[in-house]
Amino acid sequence: MEKSLAVTPWKYGLLATCILIVTCNVFFFSCGVVTWGSAVSIYGSYGAAICGVAVFGVAFLGMYVALKVSYKYSIYYLICSGLVIAALGSYLFIFTAMREELMGRFEERMRSLFEQKTHSDDQMQPVHSLFGCCGLNGPQDYLKEEHGALPSSCCYAFDCSKPTHIYEEGCSTKAAGNLRMQAELNYYSCMAIIALEFMGLFTAYYLGKARKYAKTKIKDEETPINE
Template sequence: MEKSFSITPWKYGLLATCILIVTCNVFFFSCGVVTWGSAVSRSGSYSAALCGVSVFGVAFLGMYVSLKESHKYSVYYLICGGLVISALGAYLFVFTAMRTELMGRFEERMRRLFAEKTHHDDKMQPVHSLFGCCGMDGPQDYLRTEHGALPSSCCYAFDCSNPSHVYEEGCSTKAITNLRMQADLNYYSCLAIISLEFMGLFTAYYMGKARKHAKTKVKDEETPMND
């Protein structure tokens, strides 16, 4: 009972922390890839994806450590957790420095795509579908230039036969606002993960210490006394 009591609080603390990390990482991973990808930064997208995969891996390692109650694997978790914190810290620094530039790149990219669109090849369609907007300033951009024809991507479920399905807001406002929100989610979820990783290291350290102490105590109790 003493062994279970000494380990259990740290065990379930680590397990709960890892579950919270996985939850935050869903937002970090998805919003990070969308933010960097929208600004046409492959290296940024790959960095966000790599950090996200690493966080998932270390979180699942932490869950395994907590369920197995292993001192040896808790050491592995401490090492991997420290590396992930360093990687996330570097990512956060770069992302904070480039955040304004990414928004500018995205707006410039949208204007270029809109200028290059043709009746048969509308390069704005992925932007319409992803952010639920139409044209740069609204559907009037197409109604004015395309003689009343709207691309299907300007409508919910690609159905423009119903006027209520048409996206009324232009991408110059809605898409940029949406991307800023995703950038904010990426930033704050990264901060949350770093904080939770420190908490995970704390609980893993004391769980491993409690486990080692319990094993040592059992060995001492089994060792015969010499008179």
């Protein structure tokens, strides 16, 4: 009985779980904000950011509970983790339903930026530099235009003097593929965090129970026996 209620295994189990949650949340937070932001969805970006901050907060609370072995704060952690699981579940449902729409919005945005570009204001250039691509379908999109020339952003280190430095892949495929990969990371990291949160609930519950048992045992041992 005493071994099953030992504090140490649950303490380090909760600590390890919280560290894994923080690690997964780095991918969830960054990829979520980029995915929603690239599709020009402000509310989605804020939603991903708020969920990410909440996960960080609860994970650090779990670390505090593990290090302090606090029964009272383990109750707070259980409540906060339950709320975070509910929030992440809602986020995952919405993201799954809208993921393909977000990809479509991004591709449409790429086409819009390319069509609106001028010689003095080419808003595709930051996209070229960020994703290592050129035009929509490749460098020919620029070269086939009248007096067409490649912008320096279409080349590695902004040096177009060497043919090997030119980005051959178009942004409609490379940038969209990169964003789709980030969307996948956001999706699977969210699922991993939810699973780890349940594990955190399990370890925190038994840590609190073991801590309460230890306190009760000490009190019983210190209580004088009336003869």
